[in-house]
Amino acid sequence: MSLPDAEREIMEYDVVVVGAGPAGLACxxxxxxxxxxxxxxxxxxxxxxxxxxxxxxxxxxxxLDELVPGWRDAPPPICVPxxxxxxxxxxxASRRKLPTPPQQNxxxxxxxxxxxxCQWLADKAEAAGVDIFxxxxxxxxxxxxxxxxxxxIIGDMGVDLAGxxxxxxxxxxxxxxxxxxxxxxxxxxxxxQLIRRFELDADSDPQTYxxxxxxxxxxxxGKSTPGLVQHTLGWPLDxxxxxxxxxxxxxxxxxxxxxxxxxxxxDPDFVPFEAFQxxxxxxMVRELIEGGEIISSGAxxxxxxxxxSLPKVEMPGAVLIGDAAGLLNVPKIKGTHQALRSGxxxxxxxxxxxxAEGFDARLRASPVMAELKKVRNIRPGFNKGLWRGLLxxxxxxxxxxxxxxxxxxxxxHEELEKRAEFNPPEREWGPRELPPRDRLAxxxxxxxxxxxxxxxxxxxxxxxxxxxRCTEEYGNPCTRFCPAAVYEMVEDEGGRRLQIxxxxxxxxxxxxxxxxxxxxxxxxxxGGAGPNYQNL
Amino acid sequence: MKILVxxxxxxxxxxxxxxxxxxxxxxxxxxxxxVNPFDEIALEEALRLKEAGKADEVIVVSIGPGDVxxxxxxxxxxxxxxxxxxxxxxxxxxxxxxxxFKALAEREGAGIVFLGKQAIDDDSNQVGxxxxxxxxxxxxxxxxxxxxxxxxxxxxxxxxxxxxTIEIDLPAVITSDLRLNEPRFVKLPDIMKAKRKPLDVIALxxxxxxxxxxxxxxxxxxxxxxxxxxxxxxxxxxVAELKNRGLV
Numbered sequence: 001m002s003l004p005d006a007e008r009e010i011m012e013y014d015v016v017v018v019g020a021g022p023a024g025l026a027c028x029x030x031x032x033x034x035x036x037x038x039x040x041x042x043x044x045x046x047x048x049x050x051x052x053x054x055x056x057x058x059x060x061x062x063x064l065d066e067l068v069p070g071w072r073d074a075p076p077p078i079c080v081p082x083x084x085x086x087x088x089x090x091x092x093a094s095r096r097k098l099p100t101p102p103q104q105n106x107x108x109x110x111x112x113x114x115x116x117x118c119q120w121l122a123d124k125a126e127a128a129g130v131d132i133f134x135x136x137x138x139x140x141x142x143x144x145x146x147x148x149x150x151x152x153i154i155g156d157m158g159v160d161l162a163g164x165x166x167x168x169x170x171x172x173x174x175x176x177x178x179x180x181x182x183x184x185x186x187x188x189x190x191x192x193q194l195i196r197r198f199e200l201d202a203d204s205d206p207q208t209y210x211x212x213x214x215x216x217x218x219x220x221x222g223k224s225t226p227g228l229v230q231h232t233l234g235w236p237l238d239x240x241x242x243x244x245x246x247x248x249x250x251x252x253x254x255x256x257x258x259x260x261x262x263x264x265x266x267d268p269d270f271v272p273f274e275a276f277q278x279x280x281x282x283x284m285v286r287e288l289i290e291g292g293e294i295i296s297s298g299a300x301x302x303x304x305x306x307x308x309s310l311p312k313v314e315m316p317g318a319v320l321i322g323d324a325a326g327l328l329n330v331p332k333i334k335g336t337h338q339a340l341r342s343g344x345x346x347x348x349x350x351x352x353x354x355x356a357e358g359f360d361a362r363l364r365a366s367p368v369m370a371e372l373k374k375v376r377n378i379r380p381g382f383n384k385g386l387w388r389g390l391l392x393x394x395x396x397x398x399x400x401x402x403x404x405x406x407x408x409x410x411x412x413h414e415e416l417e418k419r420a421e422f423n424p425p426e427r428e429w430g431p432r433e434l435p436p437r438d439r440l441a442x443x444x445x446x447x448x449x450x451x452x453x454x455x456x457x458x459x460x461x462x463x464x465x466x467x468x469r470c471t472e473e474y475g476n477p478c479t480r481f482c483p484a485a486v487y488e489m490v491e492d493e494g495g496r497r498l499q500i501x502x503x504x505x506x507x508x509x510x511x512x513x514x515x516x517x518x519x520x521x522x523x524x525x526x527g528g529a530g531p532n533y534q535n536l
Numbered sequence: 537m538k539i540l541v542x543x544x545x546x547x548x549x550x551x552x553x554x555x556x557x558x559x560x561x562x563x564x565x566x567x568x569x570x571v572n573p574f575d576e577i578a579l580e581e582a583l584r585l586k587e588a589g590k591a592d593e594v595i596v597v598s599i600g601p602g603d604v605x606x607x608x609x610x611x612x613x614x615x616x617x618x619x620x621x622x623x624x625x626x627x628x629x630x631x632x633x634x635x636x637f638k639a640l641a642e643r644e645g646a647g648i649v650f651l652g653k654q655a656i657d658d659d660s661n662q663v664g665x666x667x668x669x670x671x672x673x674x675x676x677x678x679x680x681x682x683x684x685x686x687x688x689x690x691x692x693x694x695x696x697x698x699x700x701t702i703e704i705d706l707p708a709v710i711t712s713d714l715r716l717n718e719p720r721f722v723k724l725p726d727i728m729k730a731k732r733k734p735l736d737v738i739a740l741x742x743x744x745x746x747x748x749x750x751x752x753x754x755x756x757x758x759x760x761x762x763x764x765x766x767x768x769x770x771x772x773x774x775v776a777e778l779k780n781r782g783l784v
Contacts, residue, residue: 011725047548048568077566116566136724157721170721218557253557295554447568449550532550535566 003156003165009173013039013131015350016151016177018138018190020044021053022114022336023322024183025121026067026343032128034351040130041175042122043152045137045507047528049122050115052507054214054300054536055336056246056258057114058082058106058229063340068124076120078113078535080250082106083227088284090234092428095284098233102397103331103375106229111248111256113216113535114336137524141190142174148316149194151176157526160453179350180318183343186301187509189522191324200311200320206411207326208305208379210243211510213276213483214258214536215445219292224249231333236278238425239386241265242379245279246333247288254295255288256536260333262304263412263481263514264383268419268474272510273299273439273483278429286434294435296534297445299483299508302335303328307369307376309409314359321346325363329371330379331393341368374400380407416516418473439485443504447532448484450503450525457525458486458500458511465517466498474516481514506531537647537706538593539582540640541616542633543575545600545607546657555758562657562756571607574652576614578712580719581682582650583615590684593617595644599624599636605735612730613722619735622743629750634666639743641671646707648689653678653711664711670745674704678713 015031017024020042028040046052064071085107087100122132139155154172159165182191186209195201228249237243242262249255259276279285303309303326310327313320321327321342328335345366349359363369381392396403436442450457460466470476471489476498478487484504490497507530512522547553548568556563571579585591596611598604599622608619622636641649649671654661668675676682676691680699683690684706693700694713740746768774778784 009725011728051568113566131728133724133727135722154724168718168720170723173724175724293554445552447550447552532548532568534551534568 003159003163003169004171006171008153008171011041011173011175013041013175013177015040015179015181016175017042017181017183018152019183019185019188019324020046020049020122020132020134021118021183021185021322021339022121023324023339023343024181025118025125026063026340027181027183027321027347028130029121029125029128030067030344030347031351032125032130034347036129038351041177042125042130042132043136043138043154043175044132044134045524045527046134046530047532048119048134049132050119051532052530053115053118054212054298054533055114056214056248056256056333057336058109058111058248058334060109060334060337063337063344067340067344068121076112076117078116078250080111080226082109082111082229084229086228086230088230088232090232090282090284092235093283095282101331101393103329104231104333111227111229111250113256115533115536135528136172137527138190139172139524141180141194142176144317146316149180149318151180152190155524155527159455159526161455163455166453178317178354179356181346181350182318182320182324183322183339184324186303186323187513187522188324189524191320192512194315194318195311198315200313200315204311205305205308205409207303207309207311208409209263209301209412209513210260210304211263211272211299211481211483211508212258212260212302213273213297213299214256215297216295216535217255217257217289217292218295219253219255219289221253223288223292224253224255226251232279233386235282236275236427236429237261238427240425241267241270242382242386242389243275247285257285257289260302262382263301263510264410264415266415266417267422267424268416268477269424269480271480273442274429277432277434280434281430281432289434294445296447296536297436297442298506298531298533298536299510301509301513304330304379305409306330306379307372308406310369310372312360313363314356317356319346319349319356319359327368327372329375331375338368338371341366376401377403377405377407380409383410413514413516413518416474416477416514419475439483440504443484443506446484446506447534448504448506448530449532450505450529452503454526456500456502457523458502458505459521459523460498460500461519461521462517463498465519467496470517478511478515478520481510483508483510487511537591538595538644539585539591539648539650540637540644540646541575541579541582541594541596541611542637542649542651542663543579543596543598543607543611544572544652544655545569545598545604546572546655549573549656555756559755559757561753569603569606571610572652572655572657574654574656574712574714576719577714577716578650578652578710579611579614579616580717581712582648583720584717585682585684591647595620597622597637597640599628599633601626608735609730610722612733612735613727614720615726616733618733621735621737622740623737624740627750627753630660630662631666632746633663634670635746636740636743637663637667638670639745641667641707643743648707649709651709651711653713664709668709671709674708675710676702676704676708677711679710680713680715682710682716
């Protein structure tokens with residue numbers, strides 16, 4: 001690297017928030033509500049707020065009522081009250097209605113586009129005086145001389161593939177702040193570094209994850225039933241893989257549908273994207289979307305570890321909120337209310353104390369944590385398969401989580417089995433006709449964009465492992481779990497090698513999580529790069 | 537010398553454009569909007585001219601509803617000195633836009649009206665030419681190189697046959713082509729500075745000589761989707777299939 005070694009320009013704030021998601025925006029807005037004199041900045045790597053946000057999403061309105069009183073009179077652009085819940089168990093061509101689990105009773109909740117909701121929330125935060133900077137990636141942490149987090153460093157722009165400055169080179173600035181709030185979402189790349197550096201996970205189980213894929217469809221008139229919320233279990237997954245679907249019926253003939261697969265699956269040949277596409281061919285789904293068109297699609301990892309995997313959420317100079325901490329409630333399949341709540345809680349803490357210290361205890365004593373504690377055994381119950389999982393879920397729900405036990409979580413990347421040792425199940429997957437044809441066609445609907453002349457933002461720490469050990473043991477599962485076909489094994493004059501199509505990346509972080517050797521490190525590309533989701 | 541730069545709010549070039557299901561137009565709900573890329577290039581060139589000491593002030597202009605202020609702020613963050621929003625509805629025809637630029641050019645005493653060669657949404661490629669005609673000044677369209685020499689400008693134009701270099705008297709209209717330059721990245725502190733730069737709002741009818749003409753768009757329709765492909769075994773089969781379909 002021969003980048004200019006000039007002193008970086010510095011901007012000073014009281015609080016800098018990384019990530020304009022529900023947690024970060026709630027924190028920023030609440031800080032200004034509590035103390036209008038505080039200087040608050042929000043850094044967002046997407047080209048505009050909401051463009052990297054992907055969620056179901058059915059949300060509980062309680063925390064929004066607190067944050068934006070009267071919001072129901074001027075709701076976000078897409079906001080449909082839930083009218084009815086349905087819960088189905090699917091066979092390849094069959095379906096059976098199951099009783100809706102109490103956690104999934106969505107009476108009083110709303111179906112929204114979380115991306116559009118974040119834009120809506122960002123407007124409110126800006127009106128309150130928050131400085132929001134979309135298109136800038138917080139690529140590194142600024143540490144103070146004492147070793148505390150002292151802010152963030154914005155990534156340089158205009159660096160070429162080889163790491164040399166281009167004519168357009170602009171050095172990123174440093175943003176210094178008394179408190180840094182990490183609201184990066186699941187597996188944030190700065191949060192990951194900080195959790196390691198400050199050993200925040202020393203007393204918790206490993207975090208566990210899932211990959212969620214989503215498509216927004218415009219369907220034939222009359223096919224959607226606005227307010228209908230459907231979830232399914234079963235086919236196309238075998239009972240060893242935790243996962244299921246959501247089908248949310250919006251207004252204006254729009255349907256949001258998606259599929260979530262736990263990343264603790266063992267099958268090295270499993271392709272989550274393919275499971276989602278198979279699911280769309282179940283008669284129940286196909287009937288809804290056939291003849292329609294895809295408006296937007298994408299993927300994002302989500303946290304599932306809950307109570308026992310929650311790291312310490314404070315460190316000198318910084319706090320973790322939302323899914324960067326890991327607050328999603330799996331049985332409810334919701335995290336937005338937790339994100340908003342933790343953001344507001346952090347704001348209250350920072351406004352009062354002016355420091356991160358004490359936030360961990362505050363969060364753990366709050367309803368955010370009480371909610372997670374109650375359901376802590378439900379997700380790990382599924383580690384023994386679907387049926388044992390449902391049984392555990394029933395017991396834990398009936399007892400309200402009062403049984404004196406906590407099931408443990410295991411790291412997802414350790415769960416993958418070697419090809420030689422794995423017995424592939426019979427999945428009854430058939431040929432497909434509905435779009436998108438493949439992952440590349442799907443990426444097209446994500447409108448993802450990266451300048452190809454920039455350093456590859458997926459760092460392979462030991463490339464030899466890919467071409468040798470991994471090929472032998474797991475058959476390069478990165479070429480299958482990535483929903484955007486970023487990873488490809490190619491043979492050319494140079495022999496067999498891993499090709500990284502970084503420009504396709506939708507920033508879901510699945511590779512960073514599931515790679516069995518933990519040698520893929522996701523870092524931020526140039527600010528503004530990545531998907532341009534439309535109402536996801 | 538003042539340079540007036542027109543910037544249009546258009547659907548971002550990365551977005552897959554969709555026609556509204558009732559055929560009334562293109563879907564912009566929840567769609568990312570940006571500065572028309574050719575206009576961004578025009579602005580970049582104007583800023584470089586100013587930085588080289590050839591111009592004193594760069595003014596960005598956009599015509600439309602309040603939303604266009606977002607793109608004007610981007611222009612200010614890139615380095616423009618001030619911005620003008622001419623308040624108008626969403627659908628404007630090139631002639632109206634040209635009338636606005638002519639009126640503003642006179643009002644501001646502009647030395648150059650710098651525009652993109654066309655907008656990526658309607659692809660009209662008319663505003664630059666019409667502005668020059670209404671204003672009674674020279675034009676240099678599809679510019680890939682611009683240099684100013686006092687009273688005149690030397691402009692290299694991208695034409696069908698290659699490159700054409702012309703010299704024009706100033707004031708004039710110049711429209712940018714793709715290869716003129718690569719626009720700069722906005723610096724974060726400049727976004728803050730842009731918030732404090734002046735942004736004037738003028739009503740359309742405050743400008744003289746603007747007669748809004750608005751032909752009505754009849755219907756919008758997406759192109760027919762491409763049919764399913766077939767695989768043929770050899771050239772003979774390919775030729776036979778093409779003949780069969782009456783294509784050769």
